[in-house]
Amino acid sequence: MTAARRIVPPASPASPAPRAPANEADALVAAVRAGDVRCCARLITRIERGEAALVEPLQALYRIGGRSRIVGVTGPPGAGKSTLVSQLVAVWRKRGLRVAVLAVDPSSPFSGGAVLGDRLRMMEHGCDSGVFIRSMASRGQLGGLAKAAGDALTVLDAMSWDIILIETVGVGQNETDVMRHASVVVLLQTPMGGDDVQAAKAGITEIGDIFVVNKADHPAADHTVRQLEEMIVMGLCLHPDKTWKPPVVKTRAIEGDGVAELADRIDERFAHLAQLPDAGRSQLRERARHRVAELLHHMVEQRLRPDDGLLSDESIDAVADRLSDPYALAASLLARMD
Amino acid sequence: MTAARRIVPPASPASPAPRAPANEADALVAAVRAGDVRCCARLITRIERGEAALVEPLQALYRIGGRSRIVGVTGPPGAGKSTLVSQLVAVWRKRGLRVAVLAVDPSSPFSGGAVLGDRLRMMEHGCDSGVFIRSMASRGQLGGLAKAAGDALTVLDAMSWDIILIETVGVGQNETDVMRHASVVVLLQTPMGGDDVQAAKAGITEIGDIFVVNKADHPAADHTVRQLEEMIVMGLCLHPDKTWKPPVVKTRAIEGDGVAELADRIDERFAHLAQLPDAGRSQLRERARHRVAELLHHMVEQRLRPDDGLLSDESIDAVADRLSDPYALAASLLARMD
Numbered sequence: 001m002t003a004a005r006r007i008v009p010p011a012s013p014a015s016p017a018p019r020a021p022a023n024e025a026d027a028l029v030a031a032v033r034a035g036d037v038r039c040c041a042r043l044i045t046r047i048e049r050g051e052a053a054l055v056e057p058l059q060a061l062y063r064i065g066g067r068s069r070i071v072g073v074t075g076p077p078g079a080g081k082s083t084l085v086s087q088l089v090a091v092w093r094k095r096g097l098r099v100a101v102l103a104v105d106p107s108s109p110f111s112g113g114a115v116l117g118d119r120l121r122m123m124e125h126g127c128d129s130g131v132f133i134r135s136m137a138s139r140g141q142l143g144g145l146a147k148a149a150g151d152a153l154t155v156l157d158a159m160s161w162d163i164i165l166i167e168t169v170g171v172g173q174n175e176t177d178v179m180r181h182a183s184v185v186v187l188l189q190t191p192m193g194g195d196d197v198q199a200a201k202a203g204i205t206e207i208g209d210i211f212v213v214n215k216a217d218h219p220a221a222d223h224t225v226r227q228l229e230e231m232i233v234m235g236l237c238l239h240p241d242k243t244w245k246p247p248v249v250k251t252r253a254i255e256g257d258g259v260a261e262l263a264d265r266i267d268e269r270f271a272h273l274a275q276l277p278d279a280g281r282s283q284l285r286e287r288a289r290h291r292v293a294e295l296l297h298h299m300v301e302q303r304l305r306p307d308d309g310l311l312s313d314e315s316i317d318a319v320a321d322r323l324s325d326p327y328a329l330a331a332s333l334l335a336r337m338d
Numbered sequence: 339m340t341a342a343r344r345i346v347p348p349a350s351p352a353s354p355a356p357r358a359p360a361n362e363a364d365a366l367v368a369a370v371r372a373g374d375v376r377c378c379a380r381l382i383t384r385i386e387r388g389e390a391a392l393v394e395p396l397q398a399l400y401r402i403g404g405r406s407r408i409v410g411v412t413g414p415p416g417a418g419k420s421t422l423v424s425q426l427v428a429v430w431r432k433r434g435l436r437v438a439v440l441a442v443d444p445s446s447p448f449s450g451g452a453v454l455g456d457r458l459r460m461m462e463h464g465c466d467s468g469v470f471i472r473s474m475a476s477r478g479q480l481g482g483l484a485k486a487a488g489d490a491l492t493v494l495d496a497m498s499w500d501i502i503l504i505e506t507v508g509v510g511q512n513e514t515d516v517m518r519h520a521s522v523v524v525l526l527q528t529p530m531g532g533d534d535v536q537a538a539k540a541g542i543t544e545i546g547d548i549f550v551v552n553k554a555d556h557p558a559a560d561h562t563v564r565q566l567e568e569m570i571v572m573g574l575c576l577h578p579d580k581t582w583k584p585p586v587v588k589t590r591a592i593e594g595d596g597v598a599e600l601a602d603r604i605d606e607r608f609a610h611l612a613q614l615p616d617a618g619r620s621q622l623r624e625r626a627r628h629r630v631a632e633l634l635h636h637m638v639e640q641r642l643r644p645d646d647g648l649l650s651d652e653s654i655d656a657v658a659d660r661l662s663d664p665y666a667l668a669a670s671l672l673a674r675m676d
Contacts, residue, residue, distance in 0.1 A: 055665050062663040173511035281658070288657040288664060292649070293642055295668035297635055304631055311630070319626040320619070325400040326626060327393050330633035335676035 025057045032061060032158050037132050040155055047151045048136055050144070052302075058154050065157035068100075071266055072179040072207075074168045075188025080214040084188065084253035084262075085167050089131055091256075091263045097162040100132040104149045104168045104178050132161070146177035147298045150291055153181050179207050180290045183283065184269045186210045186262070189228065191218035206238035209246055209269045212262060216250040225250055241283075244272055303337060310336060363395045370399060373497050375470050385489045386474055388482070390640075396492050403495035406438075409604055410517040410545075412506045413526025418552040422526065422591035422600075423505050427469055429594075429601045435500040438470040442487045442506045442516050470499070484515035485636045488629055491519050517545050518628045521621065522607045524548045524600070527566065529556035544576035547584055547607050550600060554588040563588055579621075582610055641675060648674060 031039035046054055073088075075081055085101060092099050125131040136145070136152060149166065156164045166182055168175040179185050187208030211232075213224050228248045239246055247265050251258035273280035303310050311333060318324035369377035384392055411426075413419055423439060430437050463469040474483070474490060487504065494502045504520055506513040517523050525546030549570075551562050566586045577584055585603050589596035611618035641648050649671060656662035 059663045059665045062665070063660050066660050284658040285651075285654050288654050289642075289649070291664040292654070292657065292667050292671070293639070295664050296638055296642070296671055299668060299672050300634055300638055301631070304627075304634070311627070313623075316623050316626050316630070319630065320622040322401050322404050325397045326629040326633050327397045327400070329630050330637060333630070333634055334637050337675045338673035 025053075025060070028057045029060045029064075029158075032057075032155055033064060035159050037129075037159075040132070040159065041134060043155050044134055044136065044152045047148050047155070050148070054151070058151055061158035062154045065154060068157050068159075068161045068164045069184070069270060070153065070157070070164045070166065070182045072166050072168070072182030072185040073188060074175050074179055074185065075212075075214075076190065077169055079188045079190045080253045081167055081169065081188055084212070084214060084251060084259065085165060086125070087253050087256045087259040088165065088263060089125060091260050092163055093125075093128065093130060095263070098130040098160065100156045100159070100161040100164045101134065102149065102152055102156065102164065102166045103133070103135045104145060104166065105135060105137050132156075144298065144301075145174055146181075147294050149178045150181050150294060176207055177294070180287065183273065183280075183287075184209050184266055186212055186266065188212045188214055189224060191215055191220035191224045192227075206240065209239070209244065210262070210265050211246055211248045212251055212258075213248065214251050214253050216252045216257060221250060241276075243276065244269070300337070304333075363391075363398070366395045367398045367402075367496075370395075370493055370496050371402060375467075375497075378470070378493055378497065379472060381493050382472055382474065382490045385486050385493070388486070392489070396489055399496035400492050403492060406495050406497075406499045406502045407522070407608060408491065408495070408502045408504065408520045410504050410506070410520030410523040411526060412513050412517055412523065413550075413552075414528065415507055417526045417528045418591045419505055419507065419526055422550070422552060422589060422597065423503060424463070425591050425594050425597040426503065426601060427463060429598050430501055431463075431466065431468060433601070436468040436498065438494045438497070438499040438502045439472065440487065440490055440494065440502065440504045441471070441473040442483060442504065443473060443475050470494075482636065482639070483512055484518075485632050487516045488519050488632060514545055515632070518625065521611065521618075521625075522547050522604055524550055524604065526550045526552055527562060529553055529558035529562045530565075544578065547577070547582065548600070548603050549584055549586045550589055550596075551586065552589050552591050554590045554595060559588060579610075579614075581614065582607070638675065642671075 028039065028043060032043065043054070043057075073081060073085055082103075085103075089099050089101065125133065134152070136149060153164060153166065166178065168178045185207050187210070189211060191213060211228050213221055213228065215221060225248050232246055232248070247268075249258055249262045249265055251262060253259065273283060276282075302308065315324065315329055319326050319329055366377065366381060370381065381392070381395070411419060411423055420441075423441075427437050427439065463471065472490070474487060491502060491504065504516065506516045523545050525548070527549060529551060549566050551559055551566065553559060563586050570584055570586070585606075587596055587600045587603055589600060591597065611621060614620075640646065653662065653667055657664050657667055
C-alpha cells in the first residue's frame, strides 16, 4: 500500500465522521468552524498545492456544512465579471448578508492576474469583515481545478457565510465543471453582433439559471438580450429544470445599474428551487453525485501517477509495442484500484 | 457482476489478444483488416452509439495497428479547417498517399452540420478509393467524445492508410483531449488584430507542433504570424519537445497556397520525431498512457451509471444529507470497482 492510497480512510458511506486524535486536523476544523478567515485562507492554499493530508479535515468540514447559498458566476474574458461580482457583493452587504467570493482562474498558471484582481477588489471590501475574497489558479492538473474548487467550497461552506459566490473565467469544460458546485448559476454575456450568441448555444447554456447582458449601454446590448430571450423561448438553452424560464437581466456593472435586480432574480431562483415538488432535492442529489464522481476520477488520476507504482513502465511499453492493448490494461488497472 | 462490467475481459496487460470463437467480432476484424471501408464506417457508427460489445474487436484491431501516421488539425470555428483539410488531402494524394479523415465535432449534438460537411468534401474526393472521410459528433457524454475518437482511430489504424487526419472544431478541453491521439498536431489560427493571440496562450499551444495562419490575404495575417513567432521564440508555446521549434506556416486554403509547404512541415516533424535520441518512444509512451487513462476514466463513468447499481441512491442521499461525505463515498466506490 503506497502513501498515496493511505490518505483516504476506507470508511463506509454511512459511517460517522472519522474521530481523529486531537491533532492538527481537529485544530483546523475547529478554527474554520469558529470563522477564522486566516486559517481558511491557509487551508485553501494547501488545497491548491494538492496536499493529500487534508482529506480528514475536509470530511469533517463537509459534514458540518451545507447552509450557505452557493452562487456561480461565469462568462467570457472581458465581460466585466469582476466588476459585476464586486457590485453584487455590495448589494448583498447592504441587505445584511455575509459573503465569501472564490474566484477560479484556470487560464492563469501563476495566479498573478488573479492576485492583482483580488487586491483591487479587496480595496473596496477590504475593511469589511463580512466579506472574504480569495482566488485559486490552475496548477496545470487536468480536471484538478474543479476538484480543488470543490474542496475550497467545502471549507467556506463550513463557515457562516450567507452566500458563497464562485466565479470562473471562460466558457469551457473546466468552467462548466466548477459551476456544477453552485446551486444557482449566473451566465454573463457581452453584447454581441450578428449570430455570435451561437457560441452560447454550444453547450454551456444548460448550466445557466440566469443570463446577464453586461455593458447595457453598448449598441448591441438589446439585440443580444433579444437573441438570448428567443433562444430561451425556443427551448435552446437546455435548462434541466423545465419549470424554470431563465430570466435575462441587463446590467451596467460599472455604474451598478441592474445589479440589485440581478440579486432579486438570484433570490427568486433559490425560492423556486425550494418550492419545487421535491424542494430542490434532485439538484442536491445531482450535485452530490457530481462531486463523488469528480473525487473518484481524481483518486484514479492519483493512482496513475508514476510515483504510485500501479501503472508500470513495462505495461505501458507493452501497449506502445502492441503486445498488449489499452483496453486490457485499463481493465486490469481498474481491478487493482482498491 | 453486471452486464456493463462483463464487457472487458480482465486480461493481464501482457496476455495475447483474446481468442474469441469464430463470431461477429472475428468477422469485423477480418473485414477491417482487409480494408473494407463500409464495414469500417459501420463500426464507427456503433462506436458513436457507445456499444459495449465492441471491446473485443477493438482489442484485436489495436494489436494489429500502429503503422499509420496520425495527424491532428484543430483551430477555432471559421478558421477554414475543412477547406485546409480537403487541400491537404489533395496534396497527399498527389504524393501517392492513402488518407483517412476523421472529423470530430463536439458542438454538434445531431451531427447534421458535420454530415453536410462530409458530403461537400466527399464531392471532391468521393470517387477516390484512396480517401476515406468520416464525421463523429458528440453524444453529450462528458469526456466520451475523445474516448470514442480514440476507438475510431484504432479501427482506422488497423487498415492500410498512410495518413489518418483527425480534425476537431474549437480550442477547448475536448479538442485538446482528441488531439492527444495524434503524433503531429497542426494548430490553425485566423488572422487576428491586437492581442487576440492571448487566447492561444491560454493553454492549447502546448499541443501544437505546427502553427498555421490561414487566410494569408487578410490584412492582419502578417501581424498574427509575427505574434505567433514571438510567442514561440519567447518559449510561451510550452511545447514538450524542447528540441523542436514549431514553424508558422501561412496558407490560403481556398486557393491551395501554402498547403504543400504545410505537408512538408508535417513530414519534417515526423522525421524529427524519428531522429530523437529515443526515436519518438517517449511520445508513443505518453500517447499509450493517455489512452489507458482515458479508457479507465470511461470505465469508471460506466460503473457510476444508475443502471450499474454500484452507486446507490441511498449512499448519494447520505452525502446530500451530510450524514456521510463525498470523500468517504468515493473511496468506498474505488475499493469496489473491480
